Amino acid sequence: MWEKIAGGGGGWGIGSAMATAMFLWVTIRPLFPNVDFDPRPWFEKLVAKFYPYVDITFTEYRDGRFKRNPAFAAISSYLSASCSTSARRLLAELNKNSSHFVLTLDNDEQVVDTFNGAQFWWRSSTSKPNATEFSFFRAPPKERRYVLTFHRRHRRLAEENYLGYVMARGKEMEAQRRQRRLFTNDSSLDWGSPWRHVAFDHPAKFETLAMDPAKKEELVQDLLAFRENKEYYARLGKVWKRGYLLYGPPGTGKSSTIAAMANLLEYDIYDLELTAVKDNAALRKLLIETTAKSIIVVEDIDCSLNVTSGLSGPRQLNGDDEMSKMMREALEGDEGEASRVTLSGLLNFIDGLWSASPGERIIVFTTNHVEKLHPALIRRGRMDVHVELSYCRFEAFKVLARSYLGVVDHAAFADVRRLIEEVNITPADVAELFMRGKAEDCLRALVAELEERRAAPAKDKTTEIEAGED
Known part of the structure; x- marks a missing residue:
């Protein structure tokens, strides 16, 4: 709380006063070693009474790091599109087309946004990991967060209009630059x-x-x-x-x-x-x-x-x-x-x-x-x-012929129609045959493959009969 008072946006004179008071108490406390008194709760109550600003924090995760916070991503996109030009420190990443950079606020950077004549301060930060979460081999990563600060007289505007506007614009920006992922x-x-x-x-x-x-x-x-x-x-x-x-x-x-x-x-x-x-x-x-x-x-x-x-x-x-x-x-x-x-x-x-x-x-x-x-x-x-999803039949064959060979009709289609309806061949096998040369050669190879497959069962049956006679 003291960090926000001393370093927050809006030119808070009360922050300097409270910081000075705390400094004075730390200075004179050694003169009263037997006095067990902590003034911080009293200072916090005093500040809460006169502090004219409201702070809202948006964390990157929710439910104990168990689920990502969709509001955080939307805010990040909104600030990137609307407020990044006024920031001094930025993080950069390539967008889905790798043609230009998408800029977001760096840690501990602050920008000001104006909405319907009211000012809203946004500050990015990272939270310190809990000391009990450290393991011998690694420490949990810091969690990013955004803090929104505004004057309390604008609270209704913020809750009913501004936050909804930020979410809508942020999601719109996300959709425009979204790279689908596997x-x-x-x-x-x-x-x-x-x-x-x-x-x-x-x-x-x-x-x-x-x-x-x-x-x-x-x-x-x-x-x-x-x-x-x-x-x-x-x-x-x-x-x-x-x-x-x-x-x-x-x-x-x-x-x-x-x-x-x-x-x-x-x-x-x-x-x-x-x-x-x-x-x-x-x-x-x-x-x-x-x-x-x-x-x-x-x-x-x-x-x-x-x-x-x-x-x-x-x-x-x-x-x-x-x-x-x-x-x-x-x-x-x-x-x-x-x-x-x-x-x-x-x-x-x-x-x-x-x-x-x-x-x-x-x-x-x-x-x-x-x-x-x-x-x-x-x-x-x-x-x-x-x-x-079954074997390739004539209608599916025509799709492959058009896609791979650029052919919509050919004299060989009649032979293919006659054979492919009674021979089991997968689309993957047909596609492989269509990648071996010119359209004429590919279609001829497909007809030969279909004829060979149709003859194979009869040949196997004949072999079985001859083996039985022996």
């Missing part, structure tokens, strides 16, 4: 967010996705309806989230579909590696550290946890058989300790009480073997939409 969980971190991220620049779009057109349009409309239906979910009393199960053989475009979903909605992606999560409590912490407008992805869910149909207890990993050894290797973390996340913990993660925060999220599971998943995991209400 997150992954990191179990080695002791402090701060358990997620680490890189910029998300995947080019996948639904227009270039090799998927059945009707199924693709249905998925796009469902995603857009989800994004626009906040009031609908609130009216129903449901959490604003939706689950999608993507299943099909390897190479059918499950990961590309997730990237296309993120690009369509402009959401971040949280790629959750369940085998790196210590237990259910750590899983909950990961959940509440995610942000709104995000897609939480668990790829190959059947390989990450005991979620197979008919297995309700913990997976037995103590055997010496090859399967037990493989599962131990898959589920062990960096320190050789198996993850203790349970199916029950995962179900609570999807639609339990903790799933309500922060809202506007999509959860996506992928699998190559949907028939093996536990029914409780994929029932409607958890995985609301089931999308089968």
